[in-house]
Amino acid sequence: MSSLGGVITNIDFAILIYFLALNSFYALLLLLSIPEIWEQTRLAEDDDFQRLMQSDALPPITMLVPAYNESATIEASVTAMLTLEYRSYEIIVVNDGSKDDTIEQLRHAFDLYEVPRIYPETIPTKPLRAVYRSRTRSRLLVLDKENGGKADSLNAAINASRFPLVIAVDADTLIEPDALLRLTRPFLLGRRIAAVGGTVRVVNNCTVKDGRVTDARVPRRLLPGVQVVEYLRAFLFGRLGWNRLGGNLVISGAFGLFRKEYLATIGGYRTTSIVEDLDLVVRLHRHLRAHKIPYEMPFIPDPVAWTEVPESGKILGRQRERWHRGLISAMWQYRGMLFNPRYGRVGLLAMPFFAFGEMLAPLVEVFGYVVTAIGLSAGKLNWSFALLFMLVAWGYGMLLSIWAVVLEEVSFRRYRRFGDLLLLLLYASLENFGYRQRTVWWRLKAFVTVWKHGRVWGEMTRKGFAAPPS
Amino acid sequence: MTSRQFLLVVAVVQGVLLGALITLIILNRWFRLRRSAHLQPRRVAADDAMRRWAAGSTPLAGVLIGLARLPPSLAIDALVGWSARVPGERWRDLAAALEHQWWARLVRTNGSSARWWKRLECARFLSVGAMPGDVARLTRLINDPHAAVHVAAVASLERMESTPLTLAALERLPGLAPTVQAYYAGMLRRSRPVVIQHLLKRLRLTDDPGLSRFAEFAVRLAEPALRERMTALADHQDPEVRIQAARALGSFPHRESVAALTRLAADSAWEVRAQAARALGMIADATTLPLVRGLVRDTEWWVRLRAGLALMRFGAAGRNALLEIEVGADPDARNVAKLILGLPTQALAEFAA
Numbered sequence: 001m002s003s004l005g006g007v008i009t010n011i012d013f014a015i016l017i018y019f020l021a022l023n024s025f026y027a028l029l030l031l032l033s034i035p036e037i038w039e040q041t042r043l044a045e046d047d048d049f050q051r052l053m054q055s056d057a058l059p060p061i062t063m064l065v066p067a068y069n070e071s072a073t074i075e076a077s078v079t080a081m082l083t084l085e086y087r088s089y090e091i092i093v094v095n096d097g098s099k100d101d102t103i104e105q106l107r108h109a110f111d112l113y114e115v116p117r118i119y120p121e122t123i124p125t126k127p128l129r130a131v132y133r134s135r136t137r138s139r140l141l142v143l144d145k146e147n148g149g150k151a152d153s154l155n156a157a158i159n160a161s162r163f164p165l166v167i168a169v170d171a172d173t174l175i176e177p178d179a180l181l182r183l184t185r186p187f188l189l190g191r192r193i194a195a196v197g198g199t200v201r202v203v204n205n206c207t208v209k210d211g212r213v214t215d216a217r218v219p220r221r222l223l224p225g226v227q228v229v230e231y232l233r234a235f236l237f238g239r240l241g242w243n244r245l246g247g248n249l250v251i252s253g254a255f256g257l258f259r260k261e262y263l264a265t266i267g268g269y270r271t272t273s274i275v276e277d278l279d280l281v282v283r284l285h286r287h288l289r290a291h292k293i294p295y296e297m298p299f300i301p302d303p304v305a306w307t308e309v310p311e312s313g314k315i316l317g318r319q320r321e322r323w324h325r326g327l328i329s330a331m332w333q334y335r336g337m338l339f340n341p342r343y344g345r346v347g348l349l350a351m352p353f354f355a356f357g358e359m360l361a362p363l364v365e366v367f368g369y370v371v372t373a374i375g376l377s378a379g380k381l382n383w384s385f386a387l388l389f390m391l392v393a394w395g396y397g398m399l400l401s402i403w404a405v406v407l408e409e410v411s412f413r414r415y416r417r418f419g420d421l422l423l424l425l426l427y428a429s430l431e432n433f434g435y436r437q438r439t440v441w442w443r444l445k446a447f448v449t450v451w452k453h454g455r456v457w458g459e460m461t462r463k464g465f466a467a468p469p470s
Numbered sequence: 471m472t473s474r475q476f477l478l479v480v481a482v483v484q485g486v487l488l489g490a491l492i493t494l495i496i497l498n499r500w501f502r503l504r505r506s507a508h509l510q511p512r513r514v515a516a517d518d519a520m521r522r523w524a525a526g527s528t529p530l531a532g533v534l535i536g537l538a539r540l541p542p543s544l545a546i547d548a549l550v551g552w553s554a555r556v557p558g559e560r561w562r563d564l565a566a567a568l569e570h571q572w573w574a575r576l577v578r579t580n581g582s583s584a585r586w587w588k589r590l591e592c593a594r595f596l597s598v599g600a601m602p603g604d605v606a607r608l609t610r611l612i613n614d615p616h617a618a619v620h621v622a623a624v625a626s627l628e629r630m631e632s633t634p635l636t637l638a639a640l641e642r643l644p645g646l647a648p649t650v651q652a653y654y655a656g657m658l659r660r661s662r663p664v665v666i667q668h669l670l671k672r673l674r675l676t677d678d679p680g681l682s683r684f685a686e687f688a689v690r691l692a693e694p695a696l697r698e699r700m701t702a703l704a705d706h707q708d709p710e711v712r713i714q715a716a717r718a719l720g721s722f723p724h725r726e727s728v729a730a731l732t733r734l735a736a737d738s739a740w741e742v743r744a745q746a747a748r749a750l751g752m753i754a755d756a757t758t759l760p761l762v763r764g765l766v767r768d769t770e771w772w773v774r775l776r777a778g779l780a781l782m783r784f785g786a787a788g789r790n791a792l793l794e795i796e797v798g799a800d801p802d803a804r805n806v807a808k809l810i811l812g813l814p815t816q817a818l819a820e821f822a823a
Contacts (some may be wrong), residue, residue: 042587045543057653088823115812116805119771138817189617190647388477395484402491409495413502421499424494448585 005380008371012381015368016389022357023396029241029405036240036257036303041411043185044302058184060088061257062161066153067093067171071100075109077171080211082137087182090139092157092173106142108170110134123155123268131160150253151269151276158260158268167257168277174203174211174306175255182303183257186296194288194295195258195281197233197251198303201414202228204311213306218427220419223316225427226292226435227309233404236411239299247350248297249285253277255305262288275326282334282351289343302412324362324446331355362443394432401428409466508617513538516548523564524556540777546595553598558629567732574599581607585614594621600626605635612638621650627657636651636661639792640668643687644680651683655690666695673699685714692721709739716742720749728755735761740770747773751780751822759784766803775820778806781823 063081067074074093081091095103106112112132126148134140143156154168167183169175179198186193205223207215242248250407251258253276263269263280266287273279281297288295310316331338331354338355340347372389375381405424408414415421494697516536522528537545544816553561568574580588593611596604604626611623624639642793658665670683673696676794680719684796685703688696703711716734731753734746745767750758762784765777777796781788789811797806813821 001498042590055653055656057649057656059649115809115813118775118802118805118809133813133817135814138814138820184649187647187649188621188653190650192647193618363786385474388474388481392477392480392484395481395488399484399487399491402488406491406495408499418499421495425495 001390008375008380009369014324018333018364025452026400032235032244033240036243037407037411040301043295058087059165059187059446060163061165061167062163063091064154064157064166064168065093065171066096067102069098069100071102071105073172076211077387092141094143094153094157096153103144110140111361112142119160122159122264125152125156149271152272155268158263163173164258164260170254173254174214176304179303181216182345187299191296192294194262195297196249197256199301200252200254201304201306202231202309204308205304217417218423224309224311226431229401229428232408233401236407237404243298245349247346248299249281249350249354251277251281254307273322274329278326278330282330285346320439320442323447324443327359328450331359346458362440365440366444397432398429401431516540520552542577549598557732568599569601589619593619595660597622597625602631605632608635609638624654625655626748633664636664644683655687666693682710682714685711689714689718697722701726702732704734709742712742713745714747720752723753740773744773746775747777747780751783754783759787766795766806767800774806777809
């Protein structure tokens, strides 16, 4: 029994060290997010948008909008996108073999007529059925193709795009009118941008009028409410912190701007990936680093897109399981970048953090719970010590979430009502009691799925090194 | 210290931090609400004063008082917002009057601050309120290492004619990213004579690594005085320079332009051919119709598209050529013709831009 006690103590000590290292890194991100949000807020406030709108300096953009069974919302979404405050842009909607009447809705709403395809298929995709232009909206192009998934649709849209910058937008995402304008700020600042990401916020419980969020509210229900805090934490503090470390590994698939030439070079989105945006960004980093092309992939907090988050535990669980499976897949697939100095800070810092911090955290956490439970039942651990340990671990999580609320409050203050602010603080506090454990469970299920079906490992063997498809 | 004591210390520190953060959030919200309630009437008053002064119903003094009651950053926002709505002569009166305001003097001293946001504030102010005495300060700001600062400072050229400032901005051009350069170009339009003289000199330096950037800038000006230089650059060895030459020559309907574009239409770089096709369409010289028609069968789709769009600018003859191509043997050319013939007028204009 004494040897069991020793083992438990050692394991607990190792877990403590793991969380200490991880939390220290989070603390570093937290500190780095302070100057970053300061700078970004300053720049956002000082932009003279009228002057920008009148200048012809802004680069033209193609919006890529994959749509699958979006019949109910497609007209409103596309109409809202067509009224964005940006001088030169086109919208390419890709009907990905929808089973509903998405294409008929589009045809009727925008007076579509069929045109021949004149561009080459730079990135191979599922066959196109037809290409349509609109008689009433000259910015709009619609592709109708056989079902191939979101990544395939995005690739088809990249092939058809005319402009040097492309932005992937989900058909059910609401983009703020000046978001494109704000997203191009780094280009106007002369930076060598490969990709730039904006903030995705939670639209649940907000008032939406004509495809625009007119009143931002925090959801009253716990599950979507906690996700508001999660999104704030992920965007305002995580990604801003990574800006300073030069290794943003995630540009949201729902709202991210990319330089098209780089996407074409790496073969566009990988159709077999589980989370196509993470996969794309990692491959982009790998390509640009490997070829010593100077670049930046910043996150800009003030351009905003709004998205609906799951309100039921079942759907949320499925989403989180898929996201984590995508993370495991990407980490396994690109493990050659781990601790590889060839990839600079991405290889030495970002990849190890995502692999050992984000990916393995649920395993370590559950392992810690199990060992602690064994230790307690065997009388090898003291109850008060274990509770104190849990309190400190959860208290740290709470601190990080409340810090995200602080960043929101000192910068953008989208939630104007005092009641909403208190709700945010409440959700930030409650997140660690129940919700966090559920997310750990869902992420753990991702490991089980991978283990059972061997999907990730199977895919790995079929993947070439950033080679564009022939 | 035992591990229990360590955890206890951490827990206490966390508790204090949590309490401090929550207090900070609530105090910050309260403070901002109070500040907003305090400043809003002043902002409205300054806006009203500006509106009345712009309409000529109130003397300038009211505006100056209104602006002085605002924090400098808000006063600058108000100035930038109103600058586009007030005629130049009246605005110059305001800028001159602001020179003696304490807050404007303070903002001006920020031009040499070590903090970029202070310099940015100064640059934004000077972009609408600069006087001849500010040239040295603005020159320094135009050469500022922070992009936001020099981008704001160069906007002063929209309202102010100054040769040293214009030259400082022009010298920065080759080192700027294309988007920034395009922004500079917009700001430099007012100082056209100085810019043209400088460009004529720079475009002669054919070994200059920044030549393509100057040529690109010259395209934006579409200045007839630059035609000869741009025609000469059509035979430059750098394809990027030839692209710019092709783009520029479309604005100059001249037989030398047509001859140069005819050569460029057979260039080995498809980007040059595409721009040559576009430029030939802009000139729409009837003798080049067969050449443009031939480009619709180019191996590169972008050249085919550009040539097809160019044909539409040749009037009935070009349209007839497209109709013939639409039923011709080349499937790629057929598709281009079919697409272009079906485009509505607005789409056609957007495609051709």
